[in-house]
Amino acid sequence: MTTHKPTGPQHDDPLPGDAEMARLYRAAAKDVPPPELDARIIAEARHAVARPTARGPFGGHWAIPLSTAAVIVLSVGTVLLLSQQGALNHRDEIAPLLSEAPPQPSASSAPTAPLAPSGPALSAVKAPAKAKPVLSETARSVVATTAAPSAAPETKKTERAAAPMQRALMAEERDSSTRDDLRTQGKLAKESISMGVTADVIAVQVSGEPGAYQFNVGILSPDKGCAQFADWWEVVSKDGKLLYRRVLLHSHVDEQPFTRSGGPVPIQPDTVVWVRAHMNTVGYGGIAFMGSLKTGFIQAKPDAGFAADLAKQAPLPDGCDF
Amino acid sequence: MNNAVPDEELMNRYRDGDARAFEVLYTRHKGPLYRYLLRQCGVAALAEELFQDVWMKLIRARERYEVRAKFTTYLYTLAHNRLIDHYRHARTGVPMSYNDDLDEPLIEQVADSEAREPDNELDRRRLGQRLQVQIAALPEAQREAFLLREESGLSLQEIANVTGVNAETAKSRLRYALTKLRQGLTKD
Numbered sequence: 001m002t003t004h005k006p007t008g009p010q011h012d013d014p015l016p017g018d019a020e021m022a023r024l025y026r027a028a029a030k031d032v033p034p035p036e037l038d039a040r041i042i043a044e045a046r047h048a049v050a051r052p053t054a055r056g057p058f059g060g061h062w063a064i065p066l067s068t069a070a071v072i073v074l075s076v077g078t079v080l081l082l083s084q085q086g087a088l089n090h091r092d093e094i095a096p097l098l099s100e101a102p103p104q105p106s107a108s109s110a111p112t113a114p115l116a117p118s119g120p121a122l123s124a125v126k127a128p129a130k131a132k133p134v135l136s137e138t139a140r141s142v143v144a145t146t147a148a149p150s151a152a153p154e155t156k157k158t159e160r161a162a163a164p165m166q167r168a169l170m171a172e173e174r175d176s177s178t179r180d181d182l183r184t185q186g187k188l189a190k191e192s193i194s195m196g197v198t199a200d201v202i203a204v205q206v207s208g209e210p211g212a213y214q215f216n217v218g219i220l221s222p223d224k225g226c227a228q229f230a231d232w233w234e235v236v237s238k239d240g241k242l243l244y245r246r247v248l249l250h251s252h253v254d255e256q257p258f259t260r261s262g263g264p265v266p267i268q269p270d271t272v273v274w275v276r277a278h279m280n281t282v283g284y285g286g287i288a289f290m291g292s293l294k295t296g297f298i299q300a301k302p303d304a305g306f307a308a309d310l311a312k313q314a315p316l317p318d319g320c321d322f
Numbered sequence: 323m324n325n326a327v328p329d330e331e332l333m334n335r336y337r338d339g340d341a342r343a344f345e346v347l348y349t350r351h352k353g354p355l356y357r358y359l360l361r362q363c364g365v366a367a368l369a370e371e372l373f374q375d376v377w378m379k380l381i382r383a384r385e386r387y388e389v390r391a392k393f394t395t396y397l398y399t400l401a402h403n404r405l406i407d408h409y410r411h412a413r414t415g416v417p418m419s420y421n422d423d424l425d426e427p428l429i430e431q432v433a434d435s436e437a438r439e440p441d442n443e444l445d446r447r448r449l450g451q452r453l454q455v456q457i458a459a460l461p462e463a464q465r466e467a468f469l470l471r472e473e474s475g476l477s478l479q480e481i482a483n484v485t486g487v488n489a490e491t492a493k494s495r496l497r498y499a500l501t502k503l504r505q506g507l508t509k510d
Binding site: 028044250320 | 336339344345348356360370373381411412447450472503
């Protein structure tokens with residue numbers, strides 16, 4: 001017979017005098033994972049079984065070669081388009097565009113991305129950012145991604161009425177197509193412009209209360225294992241002070257892009273911060289997000305060398321698991 | 323009477339493509355598993371990372387899942403292995419307590435009646451907080467045995483299976499853990 005849930009110790013060899021201990025422990029053991037983490041794991045579980053496994057005419061052995069071929073065709077097309085436009089064929093050339101000071105977001109209008117050029121080629125390189133303003137200081141979540149679609153008002157209304165985990169799950173589902181888009185865009189961008197060594201922040205989601213916000217940060221990084229991987233993301237004040245760092249335990253070779261949460265981040269709704277990632281090989285230098293809870297976050301690239309000394313400041317990684 | 327679907331059946335259903343079965347399974351086990359990892363590594367961000375890794379591993383391995391033992395044993399074996407893997411790659415390495423040199427004197431006889439019985443809710447809460455401190459101070463291997471029993475409800479033999487030791491070692495770890503906790507609570 002199997003148990004349907006942990007129902008307490010099975011005392012096949014009871015130890016004397018521990019009944020009260022068990023009662024005390026269970027009364028005090030209330031910690032649970034944050035709702036955002038619940039939602040992310042459930043979304044991954046759903047995503048895993050939603051992938052088609054049927055071996056139709058294009059399934060089975062042909063599935064990977066065909067998808068690879070499609071990426072190659074699209075990538076070549078992208079590079080050709082970029083070449084014809086005399087535009088960007090190396091990631092470094094995008095940097096000046098991204099390093100321009102982002103427009104100051106206002107509460108009355110969603111900020112726009114600093115990337116002006118448009119067209120299919122560029123949208124594959126980097127889609128415009130859309131940050132959503134937060135209406136109140138206790139608002140539970142502000143999301144900014146490289147291509148986040150706005151949710152319908154009804155959807156958000158339903159979300160607000162739901163329990164925390166359900167709410168997070170709804171938000172996760174709402175953004176799941178965005179994440180798939182990001183995966184595709186990320187792969188295309190990586191393969192078409194031979195970028196290569198830095199870690200980009202591609203999404204920022206914030207929830208919680210003033211002074212103790214929880215950040216969920218999406219990262220796209222060229223991980224190859226412990227020799228080359230994104231080893232942390234961090235929140236930095238406008239003047240370069242480290243506010244929070246989330247050290248990553250391992251590389252994410254098979255999970256790109258990936259999201260990791262962290263907090264509490266001790267900021268107020270109007271505190272403007274940078275959210276950036278770090279590679280164990282080349283350090284900082286990737287695309288970051290900048291903004292505040294009040295105004296939303298937009299993609300931007302800090303000036304070269306911005307707060308570079310933070311790379312020596314604790315907490316630092318204690319090895320790499322794999 | 324409990325009509326709940328057994329864990330193993332839910333895992334079988336998830337393996338066969340039923341995402342809803344996973345959600346039920348996850349909801350049942352997320353709290354105990356999270357607390358096990360949180361108490362073992364002490365840092366919420368680290369626990370969350372390991373927690374996510376364990377579930378991701380389970381998700382990726384679903385197609386190979388076969389019922390060979392209780393699902394709980396399977397889940398906590400994944401968690402234990404992930405934890406040890408993390409220790410191994412950290413600068414500090416696998417904690418010495420896993421070497422199981424349990425030769426320190428064990429003053430065991432603190433009977434139930436001697437353990438402080440909380441009189442009211444406030445006393446109980448204070449005692450619960452002190453217990454958390456005592457648990458944090460336990461050597462890792464002993465703390466793990468205690469948590470596996472209290473959080474996952476595993477038997478001694480199952481704890482032994484999960485942690486890759488024999489039943490006697492698992493029992494010793496648990497006895498040491500309980501004795502130290504009891505001693506800690508009866509001090510002052």
